[in-house]
Amino acid sequence: MRTLYVFGPKFGLPDPSPFCMKAMVLLKMAGLDYEEDVCDPRKAPKKKGPYLSDDGELVADSTFIRWHIEKKYGHDFDAGLTDEQKGISWAVEKLCEDNIYWAVMHERWIVDENFRAGPIRFFDAIPNPMRPLVVAMVRRQLKRNIWGQGFGRHSRAEIVKLGNRGLEAISQVLGDKPYLLGNEAASVDASAFATVAGALSETFDTRILEHAKSLPNLVAYRDRCMARWFPKYARPVAAE
Numbered sequence: 720m721r722t723l724y725v726f727g728p729k730f731g732l733p734d735p736s737p738f739c740m741k742a743m744v745l746l747k748m749a750g751l752d753y754e755e756d757v758c759d760p761r762k763a764p765k766k767k768g769p770y771l772s773d774d775g776e777l778v779a780d781s782t783f784i785r786w787h788i789e790k791k792y793g794h795d796f797d798a799g800l801t802d803e804q805k806g807i808s809w810a811v812e813k814l815c816e817d818n819i820y821w822a823v824m825h826e827r828w829i830v831d832e833n834f835r836a837g838p839i840r841f842f843d844a845i846p847n848p849m850r851p852l853v854v855a856m857v858r859r860q861l862k863r864n865i866w867g868q869g870f871g872r873h874s875r876a877e878i879v880k881l882g883n884r885g886l887e888a889i890s891q892v893l894g895d896k897p898y899l900l901g902n903e904a905a906s907v908d909a910s911a912f913a914t915v916a917g918a919l920s921e922t923f924d925t926r927i928l929e930h931a932k933s934l935p936n937l938v939a940y941r942d943r944c945m946a947r948w949f950p951k952y953a954r955p956v957a958a959e
C-alpha cells in the first residue's frame with residue numbers, strides 16, 4: 720500500500736506544491752497506484768512535503784521518491800536519453816526546484832495582494848484570535864528562508880527577472896517538442912510541468928504569470944501535461 724502525503728488541490732492545481740505535483744506525476748509515469756493523504760509538515764520525516772509511505776517505508780523528498788521508485792520497481796524514467804540529455808535534465812530540474820521555485824514562492828507568499836488571494840487560505844482552520852499570529856509567524860519564517868536561499872536579498876523586480884529568465888530557459892529547451900527532451904516524457908517533465916503549471920496559476924496576479932503566458936510553447940506544454948496526468952484540471956487542448 721502506497722500513500723503519498725501532499726497538501727491537496729488548491730489554486731486550480733492538483734497541488735499547490737510543485738514538489739508534490741512532481742511526486743504525483745512520477746508515480747503516474749511509473750504506473751504505480753497510490754492514495755493521497757494530507758501532509759502535516761510538522762509530522763513529515765524532513766518536515767516538508769511530499770513524502771511517500773510505501774508498505775511502511777517512509778521516503779521523504781521528491782527526488783528521493785524518484786530514486787526509490789527507480790530502485791524498488793526498476794522503472795527508468797530516463798530510458799532512451801543520451802548522457803547529454805540526462806545532464807540537461809538534471810540541470811533543468813534543479814533550475815525549477817532551487818531557483819524558479821523561490822521566485823514563485825516570493826510572489827505568492829511575500830507580495831501582500833497575492834498572499835491574500837491564495838496562501839492565506841491555508842490558515843482558514845485556525846481560530847481567531849490565533850490566526851493572524853500564526854500567519855505572521857509563518858510568513859516571517861518564509862521570509863527568512865528566502866533570505867537564506869539568497870533571493871530575499873534582491874528587489875521584487877530582480878526576483879521576477881530571475882524567475883522569468885528561468886521560465887524562458889525551460890521554453891528554450893522545450894522548443895516545439897511535446898516534452899522537454901523529445902517525444903516521450905522523462906523525469907524532468909515531472910518537475911518542469913509542475914513548475915510551469917504553478918507559474919501559470921491564475922489565482923495570483925504575478926509578474927511571473929504575465930511572462931509565462933507570453934511563452935506559448937509553455938502554455939501548450941502545461942495543457943498537454945495536465946490533460947495527460949490530471950485530466951480533471953485540464954483546459955481543452957488545442958489540436959496539434
Ligand SMILES: N[C@@H](CCC(=O)N[C@@H](CS)C(=O)NCC(=O)O)C(=O)O
Nearest residue numbers: 736737738760767768769780781782
Ligand atoms: N526538496 C524537497 C522540497 C519540498 C518542499 O520545499 N516542500 C514545501 C512545500 S512546496 C514544504 O513542505 N514546506 C513546508 C514547510 O517548510 O514547513 C522536495 O523535493 O520534496
